[in-house]
Amino acid sequence: MWSWLSVALSGFISVNANERSQYVQAAVFKTLSLCMLVIILWTQGRPDDVSVWWVTLGIVVSMFADILHIYKKKKKLCFSAFILAQLCYSAAYWLMLSGGIVWWLPAMLLAIGVVVFFLMLPKIDRVIFPVVIMGMVLFQFNWAAGELWLTADTVASMMGFVGTLTLTCSAALLAVHDYKHSITYGRYLISGSYLLAHSLIVASLIT
Template identity: 55%
Template sequence: MWSWVSVALAGFVSISANENSNSRQAMVFRAVSFAFLLVILYQQNTELSEVQFWVALGLGVSMIADTLYLLKKNGRLCFASFLIAQICLSKSFWVQLYGGIEWWLPAFLLAASVVAFFLLLPQIDRLIFPVTIMGLVLIQLAWAAGAVWLLESTALSLLGFIGSLMLIISAALLAIHDYRRPIIGGRYLISGAYLLAYSLITASAVV
């Protein structure tokens, strides 16, 4: 319980520091919040399961990506790191799947994403390529998480699916806020949704 409270407090301090343009403090406390999530994973077992390993790897890569983003350094490496982190998270869901796959879920997610893409197109006209790549990676993450939920129908698997959807929302808000026009309270919304997404995905891997 206290570990989750620590994640929330560190995340709040990080968001506040970022809002006040204190990048270094935001970077430190963002890393602390991810470190607490790693501690939560390691608290459960002395040896990580395959699912927990991929979540832990995703958290580690995300710490690197966040550091680069908050310091505004090496945009390409930052973008690539975010992609790798999301692929690691999706791998944590794919390894849980066995048997047949519900194909209506990816079709639904893809259709919803296409509609959202065209609705947001005036806002992201200069970012079509990176948004498309990021969107495809996030869709397959949500597909994997949703497939696990449909297969297991547990509260933990539902948390993972909701977390993957929160990542999509966070990424869409980030693209608009940073590259098109600022959103009122955007930093709190984006970072809050981002940290919540990782917390939910981590919680889904805790056994």
């Protein structure tokens, strides 16, 4: 319990520091939050599980991407790092799958994604191409986690699926907040949902 509270507290300090333009403090505490998630994963999870390795790699890449995003440097490299992190998480879930595929799930996710894209289109007109790329990566990530949930039908797999959906919502909020118009308490919503998503993904591998 205390380890999870420490993750949340470090994340809050990071967001608060970022709002006050204290970028060094923001980067340190954001990295600390993700480092604590790695420690939780390796102390309470199964180190021999290849999915743990993939999620760990994804978190490490996310640390690098977060630092670039906080300092607003090398946006293309930052975007590529976020994509790579999500692909690492996706690999972890795809590797846990076995058996047939439930085809109605990707069809439903794709339909929802298309509807959301056209609803958001007036708000993201300047960043359509990156949003499409990010959306495709998140789509297959949600598909993998959702497929695992339908197959395993456990609390852990459900937490993983909810985590991927939360990460998708965080990415959508980020696109609107950073590139179109500010959302009230947007930075707290984005960072809070981002950290929650990572926490759920980690929890799905140790529950």
